Amino acid sequence: MTVSEALQEATQQLRTVAERPRLEAEILLADHLGCERSMLLLRDREEIEDAGSFWQKIQRRQKHEPLEYITGRAGFYGEEFFVAPGVLIPRPETEILVEEAAAMIRSRDASRIVEIGVGSGAVSVSLARLFPELEIVATDISSEALTVAGENLRRFGLEDRIELRQGSLLDPVPESVELIVSNPPYVPEGTPLEPNVADYEPHRALFAPGDGTELLRRIVLLGRERHVPVLCEMGYDQRAAMESFFRDEGIENYRFYRDLAGLDRGFVVSFEVEVKGEE
Ligand SMILES: C[S@@+](CC[C@H](N)C(=O)[O-])C[C@H]1O[C@@H](n2cnc3c(N)ncnc32)[C@H](O)[C@@H]1O
Numbered sequence: 001m002t003v004s005e006a007l008q009e010a011t012q013q014l015r016t017v018a019e020r021p022r023l024e025a026e027i028l029l030a031d032h033l034g035c036e037r038s039m040l041l042l043r044d045r046e047e048i049e050d051a052g053s054f055w056q057k058i059q060r061r062q063k064h065e066p067l068e069y070i071t072g073r074a075g076f077y078g079e080e081f082f083v084a085p086g087v088l089i090p091r092p093e094t095e096i097l098v099e100e101a102a103a104m105i106r107s108r109d110a111s112r113i114v115e116i117g118v119g120s121g122a123v124s125v126s127l128a129r130l131f132p133e134l135e136i137v138a139t140d141i142s143s144e145a146l147t148v149a150g151e152n153l154r155r156f157g158l159e160d161r162i163e164l165r166q167g168s169l170l171d172p173v174p175e176s177v178e179l180i181v182s183n184p185p186y187v188p189e190g191t192p193l194e195p196n197v198a199d200y201e202p203h204r205a206l207f208a209p210g211d212g213t214e215l216l217r218r219i220v221l222l223g224r225e226r227h228v229p230v231l232c233e234m235g236y237d238q239r240a241a242m243e244s245f246f247r248d249e250g251i252e253n254y255r256f257y258r259d260l261a262g263l264d265r266g267f268v269v270s271f272e273v274e275v276k277g278e279e
Helices: 003-014 021-033 051-062 067-071 094-108 122-130 143-156 214-226 239-249
Strands: 073-076 079-082 112-116 135-140 162-166 180-182 230-233 254-258 264-269
Touching: 003 021, 003 051, 021 051, 021 067, 051 067, 067 073, 073 122, 079 122, 079 143, 094 122, 094 230, 094 264, 112 122, 122 135, 122 143, 122 162, 135 143, 143 162, 180 214, 214 230, 214 239, 239 254, 239 264
Parallel strands: 112 135, 112 180, 135 162, 180 230
Antiparallel strands: 073 079, 230 264, 254 264
């Protein structure tokens, strides 16, 4: 079977699962051939070697497995990260968390921060690449996530500036840090999700008990305990719950940030100085 025939057939097979079946067929075939997607056109009459393993990838995708797990790659903040089952695929909206963290690191001239829930390492790696002097301690409860993050640190040559520690929240971080950054699990338990997420991505990276804000609230309280500002991503509909929590706790110095669609996506809470850019 030639490249062009395989693309046609694979596109057909992916129609029921993919929004853009041709694009996904091209990504999977380029991955199989070990070439750029743009090269497929030039190779369209070439016979495919080891076609069986290409069709296995198509079958995995037909069962709703995310493309990123099949290729082992996910794009984030302009770079390509290694991902594997067991770790959350980094999401585009989390790039705003990186931007917000970068602004805080810059304005505070921070040199040592912590990320809670490092996952694939996408956030910590992106920040370490923006700030060549920055040191990061990054925690996660999941050993699979830490293995994937470790591989990304190795690929980006950041093992000496990002230290991975296994444990819950700040349990493995007794020392002082200047900023807490986190994209913790915040989807309320029981929320129905698409099969590519629900059946494949790790539930402990996604779900939190009750209304989903439990870990967000615990992280804020840790920030207060340690007199350190906290920056978190949250669900677009969790602002009211967080505001009510801030009110109950007498926390006044906070602001929410939004995504490009105008949805609330996260917050900054400060426990030492005024938060800049209050809404
Ligand atoms: C939503 S994912 C975020 C991953 C990555 N930072 C990103 O933005 O793509 C949440 C991560 O928090 C981890 N996690 C869940 N509960 C945790 C806890 N109590 N302490 C530390 N990490 C936790 C999960 O294993 C998962 O890797």
